[in-house]
Amino acid sequence: MNKLSPETEAPDAALLVAFANGDAGAAQLLAERLLPRTLAQAQRMLGDRAEAEDVAQEAMMRLWRIAGEWRQGEAQVSTWLYRVTANLCTDRLRRRKRSVPLDAVAEPLDGAPSVTARMHTEARAKALSDALAQLPPRQAEAVALRHLEGLSNAEIAAVMEIGVEAVESLTARGKRGLALILAGRREELGIEDDD
Numbered sequence: 001m002n003k004l005s006p007e008t009e010a011p012d013a014a015l016l017v018a019f020a021n022g023d024a025g026a027a028q029l030l031a032e033r034l035l036p037r038t039l040a041q042a043q044r045m046l047g048d049r050a051e052a053e054d055v056a057q058e059a060m061m062r063l064w065r066i067a068g069e070w071r072q073g074e075a076q077v078s079t080w081l082y083r084v085t086a087n088l089c090t091d092r093l094r095r096r097k098r099s100v101p102l103d104a105v106a107e108p109l110d111g112a113p114s115v116t117a118r119m120h121t122e123a124r125a126k127a128l129s130d131a132l133a134q135l136p137p138r139q140a141e142a143v144a145l146r147h148l149e150g151l152s153n154a155e156i157a158a159v160m161e162i163g164v165e166a167v168e169s170l171t172a173r174g175k176r177g178l179a180l181i182l183a184g185r186r187e188e189l190g191i192e193d194d195d
Contacts, residue, residue, distance in 0.1 A: 010029070013073075013077050015077075016030060016063070017067070020067035027064065030063075034060070034078060034081055038055075038081055039052055039053065039056040041085050041089075044129075045141075045144070046093070055089055055092065058088055060081075063080070076155070078155075079151075079158045082151070082155075083158065083160070083161070086141060086145075090137070093137075127182060128178075128182075131182050135177050138170055139170050139173055141170075142156055142167055142171045143175060145159060146171050153167045153168060156171075
């Protein structure tokens with residue numbers, strides 16, 4: 001029997017169904033694919049690695065619990081998982097009763113960038129995190145899913161349970177808000193115009 005790797009071409013939904021039918025290897029492969037993205041999303045929303053790990057674990061547990069009821073073709077597994085993760089994070093943020101900055105995920109060291117480069121990167125990430133925290137929560141979520149997670153507008157609409165037009169509006173307003181918040185710091189942060 002061939003060992004599955006994260007690069008295996010099996011669709012997420014097929015792996016989830018295989019897990020529901022008793023294939024533990026399918027669950028391992030699906031977790032290797034989805035857990036890093038789930039953890040990154042939770043950490044960005046919560047700003048706390050330990051709390052993000054708890055949320056990611058809970059989101060994956062919910063995925064395993066619904067595996068037997070999964071109906072292929074109705075939704076993408078990753079979209080479902082993004083929505084669950086966002087909801088779990090939102091619940092935790094509400095319980096905190098205060099706004100919490102979204103921390104950017106630290107980039108892995110590849111060739112060990114200089115201390116100065118790391119400081120600039122951290123300053124930009126902190127500035128973005130602080131700016132996102134100043135946006136209305138729905139705008140911040142839409143902007144993060146689009147520009148940090150790379151989801152399409154249709155995927156964001158499914159995650160946020162809104163229409164594509166609403167996603168476009170939220171991301172446009174969010175980007176304008178970020179531009180206003182960061183306007184005076186563009187040179188300091190080394191942010192170039194998108195033109």
